[in-house]
Amino acid sequence: MDGLRVHGIYKTFQGSPSGAPLRILEDVTFSVGQEQIVGIIGPSGCGKTTLVKILAGLEAADTGTCMLHDAPVTSPRPDIGIVFQLFNLFPWRNVLGNVEFGLQMQRVPHTERKDRALQLLSMVGLKGFEEYFPHQLSGGMQQRVGLARALAINPTLLLLDEPFGALDYQTADRLRDELLKIQAQAPKMMLLITHNIDEALYLCDRVLVFSARPGHVLKEIEPRFPSPRWAHDIFAFPEFIALRAEIKELVMGVKQ
């Protein structure tokens, strides 16, 4: 079966200060279809970042499986790209070097990876910034580099771990639209971790609402807004406002 299928993930951390094991994830089960953007939203500390690490193959679940196109994710894979909240650009590599990194690790020949990186840089609007170092760029530009680095390896699945969380409001807004435009051009399977309800509803085809720790899927919501979404003021739609209130209640336990 195509797509990402996550089934029965449990994760417990040992060695909390109290000595008691800390259960982070409990029976997490969901799937992401081809060309879908699925959002995961939940209260802070609900294990979202742990889940991303498991999906990226950086950490192992205690039990449960993640299958991407019927192959289990047990270690980092060349077909999974990841974008980090704090960008995680290598300060010792210039913009081009950062975007080329994943391709270089996959032993893509020099000229080929350079062409690909330049293509991605112009796609994220950073043409001409190849020689800059990360510290010379603004946060928004750095995250564009992070996005280009993840897309450069042409992943089947793109993991976005609160990608706009460290950016200012307007920059985040602009980047959200650009992500949708990239998705419209060359659709991918994306999993977006966020704590921003508006963002989740705006970007995602499906939103999974997580419970507080131990995290598991409380509810799945399928926002149906006209596309392209950037062409409509969906924030003013009555359906949007209703869904937002519903998620807010689930996440924060507050009745609006």
Next chain:
Amino acid sequence: MSARETPFPANVHVEKPRGRWRLGALLAQPWFPTVAALLLFGVVWQTLSFFYPPLLLPGPVATFTALWNLFAHDNLPRTFLTSIQSLLIGLGLAIPSGILLGFLAGVSRPVEKSIGPFLDALYVTPKIMLIPLFIIWFGIGTEARIAYIFVVSYFPLVVNTFAGVRSMRDEFTETGRAFLAGPLDMFRHIYLPGSVPFIIAGVRLALGHAIVGMITAEMFLAIVGLGFMVVNFGNRLETPKVLALALFVSLFGVAATELVKWSEQRVAPWTRRQKWS
């Protein structure tokens, strides 16, 4: 931030400097305190030297004259080359091997634990106590001096490289793993470039130790080099030449340190304005 990196912008003078303000503009120059302190030091030194015989305190003029005579009549360049030869070989051996050991200790706890006591011992032992041992092992030739320079410069290289590896932030190693970096890639593309600022700092420290070690070894072994020369002039009570040699070595040290600093900006241009550590 040094004067070299941030030249005082000319357009800061909003008002055209007129007569009585010219002094103010001069005082505002970023290099002014350094130059003023050096000049003041020279003047005080020269003044003091009028009150003492040159045997006790030669003035700057006498010292620089002595320095000129060292070049012209005492074969200073050749002696310097002899000295610097063992310095370069000693450092040339210490730098790669110290960096290698620092890396191994950084990535492997067992290596760290097993070299720990030896490094601590090396740090607290006055290395000068080893000179008789080196004489017994190597004789009083070049080898003994190289061995001594190696020993005094080894420690900062190991410790700094180790610190560089250990200070590597998890997010970089994690990013490396997520993008499929293998163990060798991690070394080449993450640990090594990430440690460059620490390694360069280690090289700077090692250089300082090595210059001191070079002179110390030559003074003890007393057959060649600048250290031997300074002992000789001291014995003959040629105070200006003793001072001139000290001045020469310190100028050399400053120049060598500047060279290392300059090389850091070439090798690691991203460290110029470091925000990430």
